[in-house]
Amino acid sequence: xxxxxxxxxxxxxxxxxxxxxxxxxxxxxxxxxxxxxxxxxxxxxxxxxxxxxxxxxxxxxxxxxxxxxxxxxxxxxxxxxxxxxxxxxxxxxxxxxxxxxxxxxxxxxxxxxxxxxxxxxxxxxxxxxxxxxxxxxxxxxxxxxxxxxxxxxxxxxxxxxxxxxxxxxxxxxxxxxxxxxxxxxxxxxxxxxxxxxxxxxxxxxxxxxxxxxxxxxxxxxxxxxxxxxxxxxxxxxxxxxxxxxxxxxxxxxxxxxxxxxxxxxxxxxxxxxxxxxxxxxxxxxxxx
Ligand code: PMP
Numbered sequence: 001x002x003x004x005x006x007x008x009x010x011x012x013x014x015x016x017x018x019x020x021x022x023x024x025x026x027x028x029x030x031x032x033x034x035x036x037x038x039x040x041x042x043x044x045x046x047x048x049x050x051x052x053x054x055x056x057x058x059x060x061x062x063x064x065x066x067x068x069x070x071x072x073x074x075x076x077x078x079x080x081x082x083x084x085x086x087x088x089x090x091x092x093x094x095x096x097x098x099x100x101x102x103x104x105x106x107x108x109x110x111x112x113x114x115x116x117x118x119x120x121x122x123x124x125x126x127x128x129x130x131x132x133x134x135x136x137x138x139x140x141x142x143x144x145x146x147x148x149x150x151x152x153x154x155x156x157x158x159x160x161x162x163x164x165x166x167x168x169x170x171x172x173x174x175x176x177x178x179x180x181x182x183x184x185x186x187x188x189x190x191x192x193x194x195x196x197x198x199x200x201x202x203x204x205x206x207x208x209x210x211x212x213x214x215x216x217x218x219x220x221x222x223x224x225x226x227x228x229x230x231x232x233x234x235x236x237x238x239x240x241x242x243x244x245x246x247x248x249x250x251x252x253x254x255x256x257x258x259x260x261x262x263x264x265x266x267x268x269x270x271x272x273x274x275x276x277x278x279x280x281x282x283x284x285x286x287x288x
Pocket of ligand 1: 183204207
């Protein structure tokens, strides 16, 4: 049975209750984070906490905890759940109040954390890659905020599932933004290309790790706008997220990407990412 954290207490998930008037439930008025934990150590926690602060600032909600408090709460949650590799979901809403769009005064935010086992993506996917579709990015223009109101992302992801694909790659005004729950890179002529971080995409923690690994390992890379035509003519298309790590998209809209197999850039980055994870498992500072 999994142990969760809710408003100051650890408890079995079955015992956790929140009010139907919680603004997260009523309005989707809240933000969240997903933090991968390897060998009981949160990966890139400082970066996740920085992004959490950015999201909270974006919705004008005070951070209920200091970074040190978050660190301690996370450690307790990890300790009280099974497995060394976990995926911690952290969620803060504006709290419980009579339904009214305007911010209520003097209420406490709802703070919720849960953990699930973090399963490495199936090995077969590294040899076959995954298929994705494209869709128009019809979300709002503050996609840099990790908001819990994910209805557009849910609907966009389902479009992929409906046709047997795994992810939906998003295009806004002729340019690649990201995907429904991951960031997207392309490769052309051995150059790794990434769309720039702005208000139209979530600044992925894995996205940053990939660009750092590229810089440290002399992999040619550029951060710049990527047109839909470039996406469709890419030699490789890569997806990144904290839970999926790096994956190769080998079919896009049912058309083969490059030669239809995970390419050499994917293989190199996948290996470097595994090495980066292994380093933190040995207690290196990459965990912070
Ligand atoms: N974009 C979106 C819309 C996401 O939901 C996510 C996380 N699932 C990402 C990108 C990847 O971010 P991260 O690498 O921090 O998991």
